[in-house]
Amino acid sequence: MFKPKKVLLLGSGELGKEVIIEAQRLGVETVAVDRYEHAPAMQVAHKSYVVDMLDPLALRAVVEQEMPDLIVPEIEAIATVELIKLEEEGFHVIPTARAAKLTMDREGIRRLAAEELGLPTANYKFADTYEEFVAGAHEIGFPCVVKPLMSSSGKGQSVCRTSDDLNQCWQIAMEGGRVQNGRVIIEEFITFDSEITLLTVRAVNGTMFCSPIGHIQKEGDYIESWQPHDMTEQQIIEAQKVAKAITDELGGFGLFGVELFLSGDKVYFSEVSPRPHDTGLVTLVTQNLSEFALHMRAILGFPIPEITLVTPGASRPLKATEELENYTIEGVDQALAVSNTQVRIFGKPVTKVGRRIAVTLSIAESVEEARVNAKRALDCLSVSDS
Secondary structure, three states: OOOOOEEEEEOOOHHHHHHHHHHHHOOOEEEEEEOOOOOHHHHOOOEEEEOOOOOHHHHHHHHHHHOOOEEEEOOOOOOHHHHHHHHHOOOOEOOOHHHHHHHHOHHHHHHHHHHHOOOOOOOEEEEOOHHHHHHHHHHHOOOEEEEEOOOOOOOOOEEEOOHHHHHHHHHHHHHHOOOOOOOEEEEEOOOOOEEEEEEEEEEOOEEEEOOOEEEEEEOOEEEEEEEOOOOOHHHHHHHHHHHHHHHHHHOOOEEEEEEEEEEOOEEEEEEEEOOOOHHHHHHHHHEOOOHHHHHHHHHOOOOOOOOOEOOOEEEEEEEOOOOEOOEEEEOHHHHHOOOOEEEEEOOOOOEOOOOEEEEEEEEOOOHHHHHHHHHHHHHHOEEEEO
C-alpha cells in the first residue's frame, strides 16, 4: 500500500519542474519554494512560496506550516544548518541534511572526497582574501581554475592562465558567488580527455548507475551533453568505484550527479550534486526512466528496476544573451521540425545573461547524429524582446 506523501521542493528551476511532474504522476502532493515568483516548478506544483531560502527563520516557517513528509533540496543556496536542525527534529531531508550541507559549498565535498575518502582529485587550495588567493595560485601553478565555493550553473568560474589574470579571476569569483566576498577554491588545471556526469541512484534495492553522460562546459556551465559517452571498460569500472564511494558516504536515497574527469584510464572526482543534474536533461529522451523519475522513485522508497538506455541522444540548452522583462522564443516551429527532436521551454519569468530558458533534445541511431540534430534545433531558436 502506498500512502500519498507531501514533498516540499527547495528551489524551483527547470530541474525541479521535472521532479514535481514525476511526483504528481505518483500521486504526491507538491509544494514549490524559490526566491522569485513564477519559477518553473511553481507553475506545476499544487502550492508555492517565495522566500529567501538562505534565511533560516523563513525556511523553518515554510516547513512548519506545510509539515512535509519529504524536504527535497533542488539547489545549493539553502540554510543547510537549519536543515540539519529540522532533520534532528524528525523531518526527512533528501538525501540527508548532512549531504545537503557538504555539497552546498565546494570545500566540504572536496575535503571529504580527497582527504577522508582518498579519491583522486585535482590539487587545490582555498582562499578568503586576495592575498591568500595570489599565494595559493602561485603554489598550485598556472594555469589554474578559480571558483567561488558556492555558486550555480558555473557562475564565477574562470581559468587563470598567468599571473596577469589574477585580479580579473578574483573579481569574477567575487561577482559570481552566491555569497558576497566569499571564499574561493583554486584548482590544478587537469588536462583531461573528456568530462562526464555519472548519474548514480541510491535506492532501497541498492546502488545503480546510468550510462555515462558526456558534456562540454563553458565558463563552468554546460553547453552540450550526450548519452552514452564512449568509455573503456576500465574507465567505467573506476568511474563507478568513485561514484559509489562518494554517494555511499553521503548516504540516503535519491539520484546523485557525480562529475568526473577522464584522463587516459585515470578518473578524477570533480563535484557531486545530491539531486538531478542539468547535463542529465538528456535522459528525458534516452532512458526508460529519466533522472527525474529515478530520483522520485528512489526518495519515495520504491525499488528501481534495471536502468535501460533506449537510444543515444543529445541536449543543447538555449541561453539568454541579455536581461529582458518580457521575451519571446523565436523559431520553435523550425526546431521542432528537426528529425526526432523535442524542445522543452522552461517558462522562466524573465531572462538574465547566460540563463537557461529552454533545451533541445534529440535522439538518433548514434550519438554523433543526435548531437548534430540537437545543434541544428538550437540554431533555429533565438530570444527577442516582446
